[in-house]
Amino acid sequence: MTPVPAASAGGLVAEVYAQVAEEMRLVIPPALMHSPSPQVLAAYWAVAREPLVTVGAVDRGTKEAVAAAVSVANICPYCADMHTVGMYDLTGEHAAEAVGSDRVQDIADPALREVVAWARNAHLLDEAVPPPPRLTPADRAELIGVVVAFHYLTRMVNVFLANFLLPPGLAPWSRRRFKQGISRVMRPTLRDPRTPGLAAGLLPAAPLREDTAWAAPRPAVAAAIGAADRVFRAAGEATLSPEVRDMVTIRLADWRGEDTGISTDWCERLIADLEPADRSAARLALLTAFASYQVNEEVVDEFRRHHPQDRTLVEVAAWAAWSAAVLVGARQSGSVLGPSTAGQ
Numbered sequence: 001m002t003p004v005p006a007a008s009a010g011g012l013v014a015e016v017y018a019q020v021a022e023e024m025r026l027v028i029p030p031a032l033m034h035s036p037s038p039q040v041l042a043a044y045w046a047v048a049r050e051p052l053v054t055v056g057a058v059d060r061g062t063k064e065a066v067a068a069a070v071s072v073a074n075i076c077p078y079c080a081d082m083h084t085v086g087m088y089d090l091t092g093e094h095a096a097e098a099v100g101s102d103r104v105q106d107i108a109d110p111a112l113r114e115v116v117a118w119a120r121n122a123h124l125l126d127e128a129v130p131p132p133p134r135l136t137p138a139d140r141a142e143l144i145g146v147v148v149a150f151h152y153l154t155r156m157v158n159v160f161l162a163n164f165l166l167p168p169g170l171a172p173w174s175r176r177r178f179k180q181g182i183s184r185v186m187r188p189t190l191r192d193p194r195t196p197g198l199a200a201g202l203l204p205a206a207p208l209r210e211d212t213a214w215a216a217p218r219p220a221v222a223a224a225i226g227a228a229d230r231v232f233r234a235a236g237e238a239t240l241s242p243e244v245r246d247m248v249t250i251r252l253a254d255w256r257g258e259d260t261g262i263s264t265d266w267c268e269r270l271i272a273d274l275e276p277a278d279r280s281a282a283r284l285a286l287l288t289a290f291a292s293y294q295v296n297e298e299v300v301d302e303f304r305r306h307h308p309q310d311r312t313l314v315e316v317a318a319w320a321a322w323s324a325a326v327l328v329g330a331r332q333s334g335s336v337l338g339p340s341t342a343g344q
Contacts, residue, residue, distance in 0.1 A: 001160065001310045004035035012038040015202055016045050023053065024189055030153060033160040036310035040235055040318045042202045043228035048153060049199040050224035051145025057138040057218070060190060061090030065112055066119040066146045068099045073120055075293045076154035081165035081179075086190050088183035093176060115143065122147050123328045124257035131332065137217040144214050144332050145221045151325035152318075158292035159317050196220030203227035211326055214333035229326065236319030239312050243274070244282045248289055248320060252327050260291045267291075277306035284313075285320040292321070 071079035087096035107113035200223035
């Protein structure tokens with residue numbers, strides 16, 4: 001995939017890039033990877049920015065910890081490294097390493113430990129930890145927003161970016177010192193106050209659906225989720241046949257959050273009777289939704305034989321990633337959807 005260079009971006013892509021560069025000090029790789037589809041780029045930025053980085057009910061350190069916990073759950077080392085780096089500055093090295101190493105029990109702060117334990121298992125119906133009862137509706141809206149954003153983003157990063165943010169092969173001590181250094185450089189991006197609503201304003205307003213009603217107590221989060229949800233659903237309708245969308249939707253409705261394992265035979269059995277073009281698209285969508293770390297060059301190459309445009313590649317992956325992410329959010333809010341509506 002060839003991203004749109006920052007120097008030559010125009011229109012909506014340039015508007016998103018300007019916000020990203022203003023707040024992150026550069027146009028970060030997750031923004032670049034969405035750029036072949038301007039609307040999807042703006043939707044990504046809205047769902048990533050508004051729950052996580054803006055001034056709200058929950059402190060930024062807790063939200064970075066939630067992002068890191070979801071990244072660990074979804075086997076996304078790139079995102080886990082990025083957000084534990086943020087934790088170094090905001091919550092301290094010990095808590096950051098406990099989350100990054102999947103040792104939730106070692107977090108010293110009981111309130112942070114409780115939130116991280118919930119976020120880490122938010123997608124698992126059979127091992128779910130209830131949200132901390134002390135959370136207000138506004139707290140829940142922000143934190144479910146972060147969970148949903150990172151169930152989406154980790155899947156996309158696994159498909160499009162390198163596995164690791166930090167240089168591979170570093171010894172544990174070197175990794176920690178490297179993270180300390182990066183966290184100092186990132187401090188302004190982590191601590192400077194951000195005005196809510198700017199990213200949501202890049203897209204036409206759209207109402208929340210039943211499965212995203214959890215966002216309502218935080219207007220900026222609600223605006224971002226409503227607008228982005230419409231974009232992601234439209235992307236799926238434009239790029240995937242109804243048969244493929246139904247296949248993913250029905251599989252999601254039966255999903256209890258379990259990992260699919262090393263083999264992809266489950267996927268190949270589901271798509272075996274489809275025509276080649278639909279089969280390649282269904283493979284990409286199913287793997288993105290359920291095992292994004294297993295999307296490899298072979299999967300993408302087969303998809304491109306039938307769907308050569310970068311925009312189509314981004315939009316199929318985005319629809320699948322969002323379908324899984326929004327289901328996790330719906331289940332956290334108590335709105336568990338059946339096969340007729342989940343992911344539509």
